[in-house]
Amino acid sequence: MAIEIKAPTFPESVADGTVATWHKQPGDAVKRDELIVDIETDKVVIEVLAEADGVLGDIVKGEGETVLSEELLGTLNEGGAAAPAPKSEAKESATAAAPAQAQSAASYAGEAADEPMLSPAARKIAEENGLSVSEISGTGKGGRVTKEDVVAAVEAKKNAPAKPAAPAAKPAAAAPSVSLGEGDRVEKRVPMTRLRARIAERLVDAQSNMAMLTTFNEVNMKPVMDLRSKYKDLFEKKHNGVRLGFMSFFVKAATEALKRFPAVNASIDGNDIVYHGYQDIGVAVSSDRGLVVPILRNTEFMSLATIEGTIADYGRKARDGKLSMEEMTGGTFTISNGGVFGSLLSSPIVNPPQAAILGMHKIQERPMAVNGQVVILPMMYLALSYDHRLIDGKEAVSFLVAIKELLEDPARLLLDI
Structure with missing residues (x-):
């Protein structure tokens, strides 16, 4: 019985996908729930698994081809009857053929039998x-x-040890490709991934279709750093190994500020303004495939430990390419931390249809004037890029000041003041 292998159902925000890698080839034995093919979309790589034991039949969509939602990718012959066939044929050949032919057929049969064992x-x-x-x-x-x-x-x-014939077989071809003498100008051309292409497209669209501005402020990180230093060991022990970082403080501060300034948490839909009665904050995470933004949902109900644990889990999934479509969809506000890479100041680009994005940066010790005295303090520049069509300058500045005040006096987060 032939089972159709189809592309998954893509959400409305994803038009199509690309066949990235076939992990099995026609004739290969397949186990139920074994990975068959990867589909790369604008946001994530989706794994297509086998629905039953069997043998892979025809491949309809090859690597690099574009596929639509639920489009046919190939077929799977259920039952696996075809898998042992080469072994049986090889044994018959071994019985009827000459010794040399028998040895060759037996070798082929053994290899075919071993394939599913890998x-x-x-x-x-x-x-x-x-x-x-x-x-x-x-x-x-x-x-x-x-x-x-x-x-x-x-x-x-x-x-x-290298085979004697190998050096003689390759010198002519190897010289122009690997020799890098003075004056050589080497170039490498690779196709852009769908994720990278989509990121580029969205960045250009954001700058073309928004009245985007950026406002800056700075925050004294000493109160948060002292609090973290005092309780980080107890926090980690209490919450089963979850480490206390800075991001949870920023998420909680941003959540409180979003409640106070609903326009920053809103979005534009045509001629309508949509005010969201919840806070879903995207946290930008760097991966080998590019920048991805998984979503922390309902951060107004999340504790610092839950935020830190979820972000750590998202980071692992991003590195392994395991983030799901649901984890990447939505969001009413975004936080990007360029400081982990050493960025001192930047202007982040808003992630449509959101109205604003907060940029964190490197913590840098600087001389600051405090009560008429010069004090060395760990300072961080904050940047808020926002869509001026929806958010007025006064709201943007007040929003950023609210985050600054909450971080410089973390007790405000607990007292809700």
Whole structure:
């Protein structure tokens, strides 16, 4: 029975996707819930899993092709009847053919039988290093080739003495590609990922379609740093290893400020202004694929520990490419922390349809005048970029001052003043 492999249902904000990687090829055995193909969208990479045990049939959409929601990608022959076929045919050939042919057929049968025994992680490492299954000895249960087996085979291949013929086979081709002498000008051209292309498109649209301005202020981080230093160990112990960082303070301060200035938490929909009665704050996270913004939902009900734990979880998912579409969709306000990369001052770009974004920066010790005295304090510049069509300058400045006051006196967050 053939099962159709279809693209997932994309949300309204995602028009289509691109086939990124087929992890199986036609004829490969597939287990239920095993990863078959990755679909890259503007926001996340979606994994398509097998619905049943079987053998991969035809591939309808190849790597790099564009697919729509629920469009056919390929077929899966349920039951796996085709998987043992090469082994059976090889055995028949081994019985009827000459010794040399029998040996070749048996070798082919063994390789075909071993293929399903290679885990996805092990298969990926083997393919990246140009290893075939026949070169790897499986130590797992039932002869299964584990990730450790592949790593060991890779190391053995690296340490093996070079074949005499290899140097003579490549010198002519290798010279122009790897030799970097004086005056060489090397270029590398790679296709832009959908995520990077979408980021570029949204940034240009934001600047073209918004009356975007940025207002700046600075905050004395000493009160928050002292509070964190005093309670971080107790906090981590109390909340099962969750570390107390600075971001949770900024999220709580922004949440309180958003309540006071609803226009900053609003958005424009056509000729209407939509005022949101909740605070969903996006936290910009850097990943290998680009900048992603997962959403902390209903931050008005979240504790500092919940905020820190959720952000840490989002960071891990972003590094592993595991963020879901739901975790990336929505948001009424965004916080971006360029300070972790050393940025001292910047003008962040609003993430439409939101009306504003808060930019955090590097904490820098500077001489400040306090009560007529010069004091060295850990200062941070804050930047609020906002859509002037919706937010007046007075509201933007007052919003940023509210965040500054809440951070310079964290007790205000607890007392709600």
